[in-house]
Amino acid sequence: FNGYCGAESGYIPVSAVAPSLLISEMEVQKKARSYDRPPLLAPPDDSHSSHDSQDPVLAAMQDEMQRSTAQLHLGDLERPYYMEYRLADQQKVEAAASQGAQTEYSSQSYRPLTVGVRVGDPQLDNTNFASAAEPGVGTGANEQFTISLDPSYPALRQDLWIASDQTYKRALSSLAGKRAYLQTATREDPLPDFVKAPTNRETNFAWIAPMAGKLPPRIEMPPGTAEACATMSRSISARLAGKSNLRDTSVRVSVESANQYYLNSEGATFRSPRHMRTLRAWATATTPDGQRLRGGFAIVDRPDINAPCAEADARTFGDRFTQSYDELVAAAHAPQGEEYVGPVLVEADAAAEIFATLLPPTIVGRKATLTDNPVAIDSDRDLPSLNGRVLPSSFEVIDDPAANALPGGVDFDDEAVPPSRVRVIEKGILKRPLSNRVPVKGSPESNGHARAQAGGAALPSPTNLIVESTGGLSDAELKDRLRALCRERGLPYGLLLRRFQTAGSVEDFSPEDLTDPSMEATMGGTGRGGAALQPLSLWKVYADDGREEQVRGLQLTDLRLTALKTILAAGQEKALYQGFYTPPPSFTLGVLAVGLSEGLPFTLTAPAVLFDELEFRPQRRAP
Numbered sequence: 001f002n003g004y005c006g007a008e009s010g011y012i013p014v015s016a017v018a019p020s021l022l023i024s025e026m027e028v029q030k031k032a033r034s035y036d037r038p039p040l041l042a043p044p045d046d047s048h049s050s051h052d053s054q055d056p057v058l059a060a061m062q063d064e065m066q067r068s069t070a071q072l073h074l075g076d077l078e079r080p081y082y083m084e085y086r087l088a089d090q091q092k093v094e095a096a097a098s099q100g101a102q103t104e105y106s107s108q109s110y111r112p113l114t115v116g117v118r119v120g121d122p123q124l125d126n127t128n129f130a131s132a133a134e135p136g137v138g139t140g141a142n143e144q145f146t147i148s149l150d151p152s153y154p155a156l157r158q159d160l161w162i163a164s165d166q167t168y169k170r171a172l173s174s175l176a177g178k179r180a181y182l183q184t185a186t187r188e189d190p191l192p193d194f195v196k197a198p199t200n201r202e203t204n205f206a207w208i209a210p211m212a213g214k215l216p217p218r219i220e221m222p223p224g225t226a227e228a229c230a231t232m233s234r235s236i237s238a239r240l241a242g243k244s245n246l247r248d249t250s251v252r253v254s255v256e257s258a259n260q261y262y263l264n265s266e267g268a269t270f271r272s273p274r275h276m277r278t279l280r281a282w283a284t285a286t287t288p289d290g291q292r293l294r295g296g297f298a299i300v301d302r303p304d305i306n307a308p309c310a311e312a313d314a315r316t317f318g319d320r321f322t323q324s325y326d327e328l329v330a331a332a333h334a335p336q337g338e339e340y341v342g343p344v345l346v347e348a349d350a351a352a353e354i355f356a357t358l359l360p361p362t363i364v365g366r367k368a369t370l371t372d373n374p375v376a377i378d379s380d381r382d383l384p385s386l387n388g389r390v391l392p393s394s395f396e397v398i399d400d401p402a403a404n405a406l407p408g409g410v411d412f413d414d415e416a417v418p419p420s421r422v423r424v425i426e427k428g429i430l431k432r433p434l435s436n437r438v439p440v441k442g443s444p445e446s447n448g449h450a451r452a453q454a455g456g457a458a459l460p461s462p463t464n465l466i467v468e469s470t471g472g473l474s475d476a477e478l479k480d481r482l483r484a485l486c487r488e489r490g491l492p493y494g495l496l497l498r499r500f501q502t503a504g505s506v507e508d509f510s511p512e513d514l515t516d517p518s519m520e521a522t523m524g525g526t527g528r529g530g531a532a533l534q535p536l537s538l539w540k541v542y543a544d545d546g547r548e549e550q551v552r553g554l555q556l557t558d559l560r561l562t563a564l565k566t567i568l569a570a571g572q573e574k575a576l577y578q579g580f581y582t583p584p585p586s587f588t589l590g591v592l593a594v595g596l597s598e599g600l601p602f603t604l605t606a607p608a609v610l611f612d613e614l615e616f617r618p619q620r621r622a623p
Contacts, residue, residue: 085114110146220257293328567611
């Protein structure tokens with residue numbers, strides 16, 4: 001025998017030799033009956049394709065879609081009224097380095113497939129229901145699978161056949177559970193579960209005809225990309241080699257390229273080539289009294305696909321990393337701040353990060369999930385209702401997907417619907433949520449904001465958010481307003497927040513960081529609470545003469561969406577935020593969140609803002 005043996009330290013290889021054995025007695029039990037039915041349709045005929053075979057992926061999707069919509073059914077139960085396939089050929093290279101030395105280097109290929117099946121009718125179908133009796137069943141129209149990487153038509157047809165069969169059967173089970181639940185429960189939302197794609201838009205977009213010759217060319221990762229990313233990570237991280245006052249540093253560069261395929265039973269088809277680069281650079285310093293501060297920056301962009309890790313970019317990012325180091329060291333040597341409650345001026349860079357953290361979960365449209373679980377918690381209970389106030393009346397928020405130069409920009413969304421420029425918030429009031437083809441209050445049809453991670457389900461998502469305010473003040477006027485507020489309230493100083501510490505995922509932290517109280521806040525996820533937003537560059541602005549004095553060690557407490565209502569004024573100049581939006585758990589029910597990317601990229605521009613009142617408290621320190 002050659003295999004592995006489990007041990008406290010993990011699995012270890014083991015081999016053993018033994019003769020045949022005659023055992024006097026052994027008890028066996030009958031295997032439990034499986035409730036899985038065999039596939040409803042016969043295996044696909046892969047001898048030929050009825051479509052142009054220049055792209056076997058698209059040909060397999062089209063042939064199996066045609067067969068499934070025509071033949072897939074179980075007895076007298078409903079046939080699918082809508083189906084979709086979403087597949088991504090994805091490649092990712094990633095490299096990390098610290099102080100000029102390589103720490104990680106990897107290259108991955110991945111092909112996720114999501115199959116969507118809706119049974120019933122658009123008014124009431126199998127989606128948007130979660131059963132306590134069958135966790136994970138009845139929560140959505142989509143199931144995700146991992147399929148063969150080879151461009152083999154027969155293998156792809158086989159994968160699509162099995163995936164379509166499983167998703168259809170699960171959809172039937174979901175619909176039965178939902179109908180049973182509604183026998184004794186009231187459906188408060190009168191909107192249907194699904195709507196047709198809008199057709200009255202003034203746009204030159206047309207669904208792409210299902211012929212490979214009319215599709216845009218596939219995108220491929222250029223040879224040498226992995227080596228170039230590794231070189232870039234070493235070059236940037238070497239800028240801090242030998243620098244004093246540092247505990248840890250890291251530069252992580254990743255480049256992703258994907259060919260996203262989409263096909264639905266209504267005839268919409270596209271193949272969309274996409275690429276993206278993510279760079280995170282950070283350093284950690286320890287203060288004289290043992291606190292840890294984390295500075296750095298993150299970039300999400302679309303570089304030249306032929307040179308995604310160019311030397312010129314490495315020099316630019318290296319200069320920025322050096323500036324981040326100088327800012328970090330200055331903060332580490334600043335005196336400890338005191339507890340503070342009062343007006344706070346937040347410069348544009350930090351303000352954009354606040355808006356990017358708090359706004360996206362607020363402005364995406366979602367239906368309340370039906371559930372028979374009596375202890376289910378409404379995760380949206382603290383979100384404003386449609387026509388509820390989010391910001392002061394001088395503010396509006398727009399999402400403009402047509403700004404293609406930015407990472408979130410699109411020509412059409414991931415349900416093949418042309419995007420609209422949406423005025424989400426008008427005069428501070430939430431008016432029009434971002435939506436896909438699942439209608440919600442305020443958006444009875446899709447406004448072209450369905451977006452999917454590679455191979456995943458398409459969910460409402462921001463693309464390029466623009467926060468605007470009338471009557472913007474200059475930087476000097478904002479500072480004068482801050483000082484005046486302090487004098488009115490008898491405060492010796494107000495606070496000026498220029499930059500937050502760099503937040504990150506667990507992979508970006510050392511083992512010591514994971515147990516340090518002063519670092520735990522920067523590991524918090526972004527969302528409505530904003531727990532990950534903790535100050536790095538924080539300054540006292542004295543009310544009498546306007547002089548500035550840097551402080552550290554203060555934690556911004558309880559930053560919630562309601563804090564945005566207390567904004568008193570906004571600036572004129574704007575800053576750009578680039579990051580990722582992660583849909584809330586209520587969106588991803590029944591959809592396996594598998595993929596190589598961190599979320600859906602989006603951008604946000606916003607001005608500096610003056611808050612009427614925020615609270616800061618001293619951070620906990622490591623023992």
